[in-house]
Amino acid sequence: xxxxxxxxxxxxxxxxxxxxxxxxxAARRQAQLTERSLTEQNERxxxxxxxxxxxxxxxxxxxxRLLDRRREVARYFLDNAFVEDDMVEVPFLNSAAIDVCSxxxxxxxxxxxDVLSSKTVWxxxxxxxxxxxxxxxxxxxxxxxELQDPTLYEEFERLFRLMDDMDRExxxxxxxxxxxxxxxxxxxGIAKELPTTTTEQ
Numbered sequence: 001x002x003x004x005x006x007x008x009x010x011x012x013x014x015x016x017x018x019x020x021x022x023x024x025x026a027a028r029r030q031a032q033l034t035e036r037s038l039t040e041q042n043e044r045x046x047x048x049x050x051x052x053x054x055x056x057x058x059x060x061x062x063x064x065r066l067l068d069r070r071r072e073v074a075r076y077f078l079d080n081a082f083v084e085d086d087m088v089e090v091p092f093l094n095s096a097a098i099d100v101c102s103x104x105x106x107x108x109x110x111x112x113x114d115v116l117s118s119k120t121v122w123x124x125x126x127x128x129x130x131x132x133x134x135x136x137x138x139x140x141x142x143x144x145x146e147l148q149d150p151t152l153y154e155e156f157e158r159l160f161r162l163m164d165d166m167d168r169e170x171x172x173x174x175x176x177x178x179x180x181x182x183x184x185x186x187x188x189g190i191a192k193e194l195p196t197t198t199t200e201q
Contacts, residue, residue: 104159
């Protein structure tokens with residue numbers, strides 16, 4: 001009888017051990033599923049935030065005020081940076097150019113901290129970043145020298161380099177004076193938003 005009881009106890013112990021192992025495996029599997037689910041939820045939230053912020057930045061870039069400033073700076077460059085088929089440095093940056101540069105400086109900060117991914121910024125803003133940096137660079141360098149502040153618009157400069165590298169990876173050609181002039185002509189010709197009028201009856 002004793003050997004039988006010993007056997008029953010041993011089998012019970014083994015069954016308990018197997019049960020504990022299965023419980024641990026099931027708990028680990030559940031933890032992995034929960035972790036994966038949380039990771040997916042976090043990624044969805046991050047993407048939703050990025051899309052929302054991108055929409056806000058695009059709305060700001062195309063807002064009536066910034067459209068006016070872009071038209072103004074484009075006319076300034078067309079009048080001062082292009083001489084026949086050549087380009088010259090502008091003597092200074094006007095206030096409209098400063099406003100546009102400030103927009104790109106803010107955009108660059110958002111990209112640096114990965115709030116907006118580099119691919120998102122490239123897809124939506126690369127043309128403007130490259131053109132405006134190329135045209136504004138001499139004026140920015142003059143202001144940096146005058147203020148003895150080499151950090152002025154350094155994020156904008158970094159973003160330009162990043163966008164330029166991404167363009168090169170895709171075999172997008174360098175900017176030419178003709179391309180820059182056409183871009184500025186397009187910016188100068190951006191249609192003004194018509195005021196909305198409501199008729200009260």
